[in-house]
Amino acid sequence: MSGGPQKVLLIVGRGRSGSTILDNMLGELDGFFSVGELHNLWKRGLVRGHTCGCGRPLAECPIWTSVLETAERDLGGSLPTPNQVQGWQDQFVRPSDTRRLLRKKRGDPVAGLSRYLSVLDSVYGALFEVTGARVIVDSSKRPSHAALFHLLSGVTPFFVQLVRDPRAVSYSRTRVKPDEVDQREMRRDGTLRSAFKWWQRNAEAESVRRKHPAGRSLTVRYEDLVSDPAGTIESIARLVDETPADLPFEGPKTVRLGENHTAAGNPSRFKKGLITLREDDEWVHRQNARDQWITTIISLGLLKRYGYPVIVPARLE
Numbered sequence: 001m002s003g004g005p006q007k008v009l010l011i012v013g014r015g016r017s018g019s020t021i022l023d024n025m026l027g028e029l030d031g032f033f034s035v036g037e038l039h040n041l042w043k044r045g046l047v048r049g050h051t052c053g054c055g056r057p058l059a060e061c062p063i064w065t066s067v068l069e070t071a072e073r074d075l076g077g078s079l080p081t082p083n084q085v086q087g088w089q090d091q092f093v094r095p096s097d098t099r100r101l102l103r104k105k106r107g108d109p110v111a112g113l114s115r116y117l118s119v120l121d122s123v124y125g126a127l128f129e130v131t132g133a134r135v136i137v138d139s140s141k142r143p144s145h146a147a148l149f150h151l152l153s154g155v156t157p158f159f160v161q162l163v164r165d166p167r168a169v170s171y172s173r174t175r176v177k178p179d180e181v182d183q184r185e186m187r188r189d190g191t192l193r194s195a196f197k198w199w200q201r202n203a204e205a206e207s208v209r210r211k212h213p214a215g216r217s218l219t220v221r222y223e224d225l226v227s228d229p230a231g232t233i234e235s236i237a238r239l240v241d242e243t244p245a246d247l248p249f250e251g252p253k254t255v256r257l258g259e260n261h262t263a264a265g266n267p268s269r270f271k272k273g274l275i276t277l278r279e280d281d282e283w284v285h286r287q288n289a290r291d292q293w294i295t296t297i298i299s300l301g302l303l304k305r306y307g308y309p310v311i312v313p314a315r316l317e
């Protein structure tokens with residue numbers, strides 16, 4: 001097992017903000033290992049039988065098989081079943097539980113939650129041991145998952161709050177995106193719900209960050225990630241006190257992605273080879289004015305904080 005601090009880098013934020021490509025790029029760095037949405041390892045990976053990023057069913061992936069065997073050993077041979085773990089998540093780690101979890105102190109006597117925390121500690125410990133990584137990248141995104149990390153004893157958490165213009169997120173979430181693996185459509189939202197959820201998730205992400213030292217977190221904007229991916233990756237590496245010898249870029253915006261072992265996440269996590277990043281700004285031209293203004297009004301306070309304009313420039317309609 002690594003003798004240094006076991007660093008877990010959490011990507012927190014709203015979906016459709018570039019978390020999958022960010023997660024995959026970070027996973028390419030020397031000493032980093034990306035696990036995708038670890039929160040969904042049990043429900044989607046082990047209960048529903050979804051596919052690992054390497055293309056195998058998760059239960060047949062050699063990395064995850066080894067990680068779960070190691071975690072079971074560390075727990076004295078009694079790894080709870082995936083259904084048990086999912087039950088604890090449904091009971092204690094719902095999206096609405098974020099602020100309640102942040103108020104908890106280590107050692108609070110809640111039996112199921114304590115068991116879940118010991119499972120998380122053992123799985124992260126096993127990930128460091130099996131992969132040899134110094135940094136585990138976890139793109140679970142949910143603040144309620146990130147709100148558990150002051151209660152864990154075995155890891156040092158860092159947080160990247162990934163934000164994107166809420167009008168772009170609203171536009172993306174009103175469109176259908178097929179999930180190639182799950183054979184279902186990814187969730188669609190109405191404009192009102194999408195805007196409120198954007199505001200709520202970012203406000204909660206900031207609450208999680210305030211629970212930890214200021215030097216442990218960073219705000220990253222999707223728009224900056226796409227315009228300067230190498231610079232963004234370097235700033236995140238500095239956050240976790242790593243200086244990777246090589247970055248996985250073949251050009252200013254072209255990244256080379258290899259195989260990964262992400263446990264769950266957006267279907268784009270399966271992309272490999274050369275990927276060129278480009279900003280998806282279709283919303284600027286296509287989003288109707290009503291949806292744009294509803295989103296702007298609901299998100300106004302945080303919109304300015306993250307440096308987004310109130311009036312969207314360059315509308316072509």
Ligand SMILES: [Zn+2]
Nearest residue numbers: 052054061261
């Ligand atoms: Zn795998």
